[in-house]
Amino acid sequence: MPEQMEQQRGLLLLFLGVQLLLVGMFLYQNHRGQGFTSFLRFLIQAKPEEAEGLPFLAQVASAGLPSWDVYSNLSQIHPMDLSDEDLPNCPAISPYINGPLKVMIPENLTMEQVVEKNPLVELGGQYWPPDCWTHHHTAVVVPYYGQARHLQHLLFHLHPFLQRQQLHYGIYVVNQVNSTAFNRGKLRNVGFWEAMQDEDWDCVFFHDVNLLPEDDRNLYICDIFPAHVAVAIDKFNYKLPYRGYLGGVFALRPIHYLRINGFPSTHWVWQKGGDRHHLSGMPLLRPHLLFGRYHMLEEGPDPSQEQSPPSPGLQALIRHKWRPNGTDLLDYRLLSKELQPLYTNLTVDISPSVPG
Ligand SMILES: *[C@@H]1O[C@H](CO)[C@@H](O)[C@H](O)[C@H]1NC(C)=O
Numbered sequence: 334m335p336e337q338m339e340q341q342r343g344l345l346l347l348f349l350g351v352q353l354l355l356v357g358m359f360l361y362q363n364h365r366g367q368g369f370t371s372f373l374r375f376l377i378q379a380k381p382e383e384a385e386g387l388p389f390l391a392q393v394a395s396a397g398l399p400s401w402d403v404y405s406n407l408s409q410i411h412p413m414d415l416s417d418e419d420l421p422n423c424p425a426i427s428p429y430i431n432g433p434l435k436v437m438i439p440e441n442l443t444m445e446q447v448v449e450k451n452p453l454v455e456l457g458g459q460y461w462p463p464d465c466w467t468h469h470h471t472a473v474v475v476p477y478y479g480q481a482r483h484l485q486h487l488l489f490h491l492h493p494f495l496q497r498q499q500l501h502y503g504i505y506v507v508n509q510v511n512s513t514a515f516n517r518g519k520l521r522n523v524g525f526w527e528a529m530q531d532e533d534w535d536c537v538f539f540h541d542v543n544l545l546p547e548d549d550r551n552l553y554i555c556d557i558f559p560a561h562v563a564v565a566i567d568k569f570n571y572k573l574p575y576r577g578y579l580g581g582v583f584a585l586r587p588i589h590y591l592r593i594n595g596f597p598s599t600h601w602v603w604q605k606g607g608d609r610h611h612l613s614g615m616p617l618l619r620p621h622l623l624f625g626r627y628h629m630l631e632e633g634p635d636p637s638q639e640q641s642p643p644s645p646g647l648q649a650l651i652r653h654k655w656r657p658n659g660t661d662l663l664d665y666r667l668l669s670k671e672l673q674p675l676y677t678n679l680t681v682d683i684s685p686s687v688p689g
Pocket residue numbers: 401405406
């Protein structure tokens with residue numbers, strides 16, 4: 334056991350090192366002059382209020398840096414004629430990462446067209462970079478309550494977005510039935526457990542269906558602490574609507590998830606310690622406002638009213654391998670799991686007191 338922990342610590346440190354290198358390199362590439370300060374700000378989780386005044390944020394908007402189509406260059410990706418073991422490691426920085434991306438949803442888009450645009454995505458919505466070996470395994474969990482257009486747009490945008498980053502990823506859509514009110518927290522929990530049955534995901538992104546990322550340097554990988562990622566949404570003028578805002582997109586390692594005891598049904602209880610947000614003693618990271626930019630899709634119903642008892646304690650499960658011990662702990666019933674071409678459709682009955 335101590336050995337294992339030692340090993341984990343080593344891996345964690347290594348990972349942190351790579352992260353720092355990555356972030357540093359991006360910032361160096363993109364804002365030479367200010368690279369180091371913004372790098373530091375990122376590290377110390379600059380308060381968004383301060384970051385709002387940073388000059389290069391305005392630069393992006395006003396100087397109009399070229400932003401690319403999210404599908405640009407992806408047609409260059411081809412499977413290699415090699416076995417998995419012979420694939421080279423993916424580079425530290427994906428060559429497809431460009432920076433600002435346009436959000437452009439074609440008129441009258443159909444799901445068939447989205448499938449056609451993403452030929453390398455496998456049934457169930459999983460993707461492995463076909464030409465290199467990646468160490469990043471990210472599940473994207475999307476609570477869903479019938480916003481078909483939003484889902485289609487999200488899939489159209491998010492698949493190429495993730496492919497640009499050369500990740501192994503999978504998209505899980507969690508559908509709720511038989512319940513009076515949409516319960517995002519609970520759907521996230523179900524999505525987490527069900528996704529962990531499929532793969533050893535090392536990172537889970539909990540993603541609202543109506544948020545489309547605008548910058549591919551917003552890497553969908555996990556850091557050593559949990560992260561709140563959707564920090565700059567266009568609807569809120571690309572800044573946090575208020576300081577404690579915790580909506581939209583989160584990144585958690587499975588170990589973080591266990592430590593925070595899953596998602597409560599309404600929102601996280603986070604504590605302010607000094608200037609930072611903490612979750613169960615872990616600081617909450619936020620990406621730079623320049624990277625964590627999102628377009629919010631708007632029409633449609635707004636399920637803002639969420640309700641239900643707090644999520645049951647999951648701490649006891651740490652020793653079990655990603656399997657809740659009995660449905661009573663999570664109190665949901667999986668009605669179906671369908672592998673669609675672009676996502677895994679989990680349909681659950683989360684009404685309380687489902688018979689075992
Ligand atoms: C990627 O696409 C952009 C725009 O379509 C093009 O200008 C650029 O040269 C391409 N990059 C590579 C490496 O092909």
